[in-house]
Amino acid sequence: PIPSEHRGAPINYVICNDRATLLYLTNLGCIDQNTWMSRIGTLECPDSILIDLDPQETSFEKIVEAALLVRDKLELIGLDGYPKTTGGDGLHIYIPVEPRYTYEQARSFAEIISRLVVQENPNLFTTPRAVEKRRRNRVYFDWMQLSYSKTIAAPYVLRARDGAPVATPLKWSEVKPGLKPEQFHVRNAVERFRKCGDLFAPVLTNRQRLEPALKKLSKLAS
Numbered sequence: 001p002i003p004s005e006h007r008g009a010p011i012n013y014v015i016c017n018d019r020a021t022l023l024y025l026t027n028l029g030c031i032d033q034n035t036w037m038s039r040i041g042t043l044e045c046p047d048s049i050l051i052d053l054d055p056q057e058t059s060f061e062k063i064v065e066a067a068l069l070v071r072d073k074l075e076l077i078g079l080d081g082y083p084k085t086t087g088g089d090g091l092h093i094y095i096p097v098e099p100r101y102t103y104e105q106a107r108s109f110a111e112i113i114s115r116l117v118v119q120e121n122p123n124l125f126t127t128p129r130a131v132e133k134r135r136r137n138r139v140y141f142d143w144m145q146l147s148y149s150k151t152i153a154a155p156y157v158l159r160a161r162d163g164a165p166v167a168t169p170l171k172w173s174e175v176k177p178g179l180k181p182e183q184f185h186v187r188n189a190v191e192r193f194r195k196c197g198d199l200f201a202p203v204l205t206n207r208q209r210l211e212p213a214l215k216k217l218s219k220l221a222s
Contacts, residue, residue: 001013002149004149015040016033032159033154034152034153036149036150037146037152045099045100046103047097047099047204047207048094049097049106049110050110051113051142051143052145053141054090054139054140057137058138060180062137062138063089063090063091066125066141069121071172071175073113077213080095080208081093081094082096082200082202083172083175084155085166087157087161087184088159088165088181090181091181092152096202097208097209098209103147106146107146107147110143112217124139125139125140125141126138155167155169155200156168156169156189156200158186164186165182165186166189168189168192169200169203171199
């Protein structure tokens with residue numbers, strides 16, 4: 001049970017940490033598995049800074065271009081990011097961190113990254129939260145999704161969409177022109193896992209600190 005100001009009463013959330021619970025949810029008809037970005041014990045502090053890149057009436061080629069730009073900025077400040085298809089039209093980049101930063105701090109950091117990439121290529125991105133204000137043929141850089149109790153499609157989950165796509169962790173070498181999210185689906189996901197292993201595992205173990213990256217950002221700005 002987690003208190004909810006909106007409902008005025010606690011909400012009972014499912015703790016899905018074993019096969020039996022996963023099968024129970026599946027039996028209820030739950031196809032998309034959407035998880036919090038923090039875990040029990042540190043609910044107020046996310047385990048990752050999420051960057052959500054969504055197409056705003058544009059091609060996936062531009063999503064790839066945007067993701068590579070984000071990767072370059074992260075490398076510049078000494079942080080590892082891990083890409084994943086959403087199972088939809090966009091791409092997620094996870095920046096795993098120690099669960100010591102508040103959601104507000106993590107969100108502010110994502111906003112800084114947003115400003116850096118937008119400054120470098122303003123014609124590639126759009127950032128307004130309101131859909132009607134976003135510019136077409138751009139990539140929407142969503143850093144506001146990173147918030148307490150908000151959920152995101154978990155890695156390896158099947159999505160309730162045509163073609164049964166799977167939200168799939170990627171190697172950065174795969175994020176290149178020609179990448180299509182629909183190429184990862186229920187018919188090849190298991191074989192890919194056997195071949196590539198768990199590409200998402202570092203997101204759960206590579207707990208990074210933001211302070212060194214902030215110092216590098218400060219030097220870049222000066």
